[in-house]
Amino acid sequence: MRFAVIGAGRIGQLHASHLAHAIRGAELVAVVDVAMPAAEETAARWAAKAYPDLRSVLAQEAIDAVCIASATETHIALIEEAAAAGLHIFCEKPIDHDLAHIDRALAAVQQAGVLLQVGFNRRFDANAERVRAALLAGEIGEPYTLHLISRDPAPPTLEYLRGSGGIFLDMMIHDFDMARFLIGAEVESVFTLAGVRVDPRIGELGDLDTALVSLRFSNGVIGMIDNCRQAVYGYDQRIELFGSKGSIRTDHQYANSATLQTAAAIARDLPHHFFIERYRESYIRELEQFIAAIESGQPPPVTGMDGRIPVVLARAARLSYDENRPVNPREVDG
Amino acid sequence: MRFAVIGAGRIGQLHASHLAHAIRGAELVAVVDVAMPAAEETAARWAAKAYPDLRSVLAQEAIDAVCIASATETHIALIEEAAAAGLHIFCEKPIDHDLAHIDRALAAVQQAGVLLQVGFNRRFDANAERVRAALLAGEIGEPYTLHLISRDPAPPTLEYLRGSGGIFLDMMIHDFDMARFLIGAEVESVFTLAGVRVDPRIGELGDLDTALVSLRFSNGVIGMIDNCRQAVYGYDQRIELFGSKGSIRTDHQYANSATLQTAAAIARDLPHHFFIERYRESYIRELEQFIAAIESGQPPPVTGMDGRIPVVLARAARLSYDENRPVNPREVDG
Amino acid sequence: MRFAVIGAGRIGQLHASHLAHAIRGAELVAVVDVAMPAAEETAARWAAKAYPDLRSVLAQEAIDAVCIASATETHIALIEEAAAAGLHIFCEKPIDHDLAHIDRALAAVQQAGVLLQVGFNRRFDANAERVRAALLAGEIGEPYTLHLISRDPAPPTLEYLRGSGGIFLDMMIHDFDMARFLIGAEVESVFTLAGVRVDPRIGELGDLDTALVSLRFSNGVIGMIDNCRQAVYGYDQRIELFGSKGSIRTDHQYANSATLQTAAAIARDLPHHFFIERYRESYIRELEQFIAAIESGQPPPVTGMDGRIPVVLARAARLSYDENRPVNPREVDG
């Protein structure tokens, strides 16, 4: 499976690295970035070729799939271009901030008969898989309540935030996906409490940095998502799913298991600092399963619709905040 | 300090035991219960005398204080009677379900110049004290987000539930108090998601058994309370307070620290099963501090107003559920 | 059961407190100390009477039992005196440092037909009981290997150490008892590695402050005991028993379950600092069971022989160190 990775930023470099050496069956052929020096640096690292755009790749290379890791606003056009070329598409989240654009892209994919997988990598994390497995195996009985905590070690740059779509579309979107993945039902109501606590400049952008969103699912499960742009102790990623026969809880992942006992405290080193360290395995597994889906002709583990619904939920969460009322996601969908 | 304990049920027996032998400066003189055999059994156990009502105690014994642990609907009259007799009053939560009644009782207490402490024992638990101390000492910086989880091992009897006032007044009231205690600010908005998941007969009573309540405090902190009437693994009592410089989290308390490693799992025994084991120390400390407040002339650590406000919040939480909207507690307060 | 507590030092005060208010069926009648001010202070605290010696108590009070918590060198004479007076005897560990003396005292006890229990309180700790229960219930199968770690937060005074009998008789004696209690078999060989690491003045007394003692039991279990006079993070008391079907491990006990997450570490407060906090419950339970044994006519849970054998093992451990060879305890027993 010959790949072009589009976007040579942090996440594009990560995917390029995995496709180049860590994923059996994958070959990294091209790295694309409008900033050619960036494309060249990553390409050189893995003995691939650098291109300024997808069109140039298509003109010179035989490839099977693209991995889209460029800026969000470029996703729709790239999906359409790749679909038209008959390429399978792995696209980073979110597909887009606009539902009409997303629908156009999904239609293009369907028409071309190619496979589209969205990059909700956390589904492939061992913790998330274990929680899901516990539910499916009946280990916790009927699910009652879900808690998702996701806190970043530090906010992104203000420049990044300006184009990010805001905390719900940029950050909590992962949790909306996780909620749907774990519960296996749709969210029928969201209610948001949020504020600007970390940095007033985030508020000046019209964005928020700290939020609690309550969720009610169609199957009666209730839950909440806790997001904050800054947890000084590192990347905080926790899940708890509580039900009639028990509860399953995940906790931090650490680089070592050492406990240091001194006159000051019984202490562990900080957990993994951010997503690159914390979710490394999941980034590999999502691409392995993308390839497996292509080879088997099965649907991908994260579909285009799985990419679309969290965008709806993110918009509903923002509306709930703006109007201080619970919002049914259908209100913001069309 | 000579005490009469009123009510010889489970919690009355606990207080009687502590006053009789575990609290320096306290003496258990009388145990009161309309069911005289119950009063006699507890009284005999601690070499105290049994009485059918407070009036009879007052007629025959010189006492300084009462510990009211009878049914909630008897609290107001007992507070008024004790206040009129110049007795200091320790009263179990909730004072009453009706705010007007509470106000009448608080007025009687104030007029009599006696001291009233409400039995929110969890404030005196080492975990709650540690979280509060972390906040006060600046260990977590500015507080952003609060999580309170309180799950009982099993629901009470339906008969008990019928007169309980419902999950918000009977169970979550502890968490409303804890939220105010930990944050040191008032709740300005509550929003409730809830359902009947544990037992449909609870729903037939018009009650709920599983709830998530979102809170917004006057100082900008946001938070949520998770209650369920049944956690099969035992009494689940957890706090997390997250802020600008860190987070403090408490977890289960166990009867031992042993971990059993077998071919099946790496496992610990279940945590303390319920409040009697889990919060034993706090029940002693709240009475010690009640006595200390009387002796020092200082206000009690949990005032009558601290007993009143959680009732307001409980009523607001129910209204939020009924109307599916965030509720400002002032809406339900007169 | 009317008690005189002999010795008003730290441990005598603890027993007096428990007998006075925490143990049903016990009454604290007298506190004895050659230093009458100390006796008076403790006696006054619990409304008991102070005496300078046991003889004076016997002359003026009707008592059923003594709790001997005076200096080790006074134990033998007190046991003989109490036995002659027909009193049941609870005696702190070690009974004595000299085996011939111990044998004399045990003979006096047997002749008088009174009950003697030795104060190996740790057997009554929830952790030790849980490990023992795991073994008896077959949860870990056949036992293979035992690890006992016991480290004090700080060494006692040099004055205390001078008369202590050394680390094996004063400190590790608890672990020798624990080893026998947990394994239910006798130690056939000890081998000692030890040194003076904490304070050279301990070495100048001819004592040691850090030791690892290997044990071979008659039933094939092997094990080791780790002692140090100073662990700066507090009282370190751990057990691991490993066997064919698993392993059970105990860990620190803490005053709270809070974890503080900051930019520096994920940390817990230090565990209980020393035995008074850590083993409080066990001190109550050992006396409860002493009383229960007297009342039931059953043998005590820690017999005179249980008090004698750890003294043999302590002497063997020292000989092993002195001669750098494994020692069979029978070598040092008469």
Add this chain to the structure above:
Amino acid sequence: MRFAVIGAGRIGQLHASHLAHAIRGAELVAVVDVAMPAAEETAARWAAKAYPDLRSVLAQEAIDAVCIASATETHIALIEEAAAAGLHIFCEKPIDHDLAHIDRALAAVQQAGVLLQVGFNRRFDANAERVRAALLAGEIGEPYTLHLISRDPAPPTLEYLRGSGGIFLDMMIHDFDMARFLIGAEVESVFTLAGVRVDPRIGELGDLDTALVSLRFSNGVIGMIDNCRQAVYGYDQRIELFGSKGSIRTDHQYANSATLQTAAAIARDLPHHFFIERYRESYIRELEQFIAAIESGQPPPVTGMDGRIPVVLARAARLSYDENRPVNPREVDG
């Protein structure tokens, strides 16, 4: 750096996989095994070539280094052959069971001026590195006591055991190396307690399956190693290093951080089952550092002498068991 991997068993396959795709700067050229089908299978997997012996590789390929992962008894001849060919050598532990053979191989390496690194992979584990770093950074002060626990999930086949050299040379050799690595001093005395508990057939081979070895280091540190061929709960790999300013302890590594709370227990899934999962990262890092040493001309992080000394200690441990006395390793060295 072009590699031939010699030996296509479990550990050879692991190294081949890492050299083929996970280690920058490495290239897997050849896989050697006397059993050609095994060589071919592994070679095919990574697009390398299969050979029946090193001589054939040398005849047809230009390689820079060998990774010797064949049976222990073949190591010496292969080291000599590789050294004669000017190849750098990574050799699995133990180099050999015979000290004279080891000395011959080390002399050949020295004469050829090639670099030899021995495969004590655990030094490169994040836990071991963290313990070592704590000591070097002064976080635990002066080291007093070391505990190493290493238990396998299940014994190897009897056929394997027959040629293994016994528990000390085959299994505890890792711990002897770890002890030296962590403490940075040599062992001056070993004393062994051991037995056959897991499987009597292991005893029939003259081997042992359960052992506790006490160590005294030249710098005054004392320690012990606990080995067992079978821990039913999985691979148990723990370190504790205790000193004047604190203690550092490592614990199990798990595939996920989930805790399952049910009516039966508060439980985690079993830890990593065996070394392939548990130490994967360390196997990559040891080869990365081997390559870095070659490139930089620095000595390797695990030298030939580091490979030799644990063999001495293993022999001393066995002698201690046979003669039931502490043994100075010099006794068994020449």
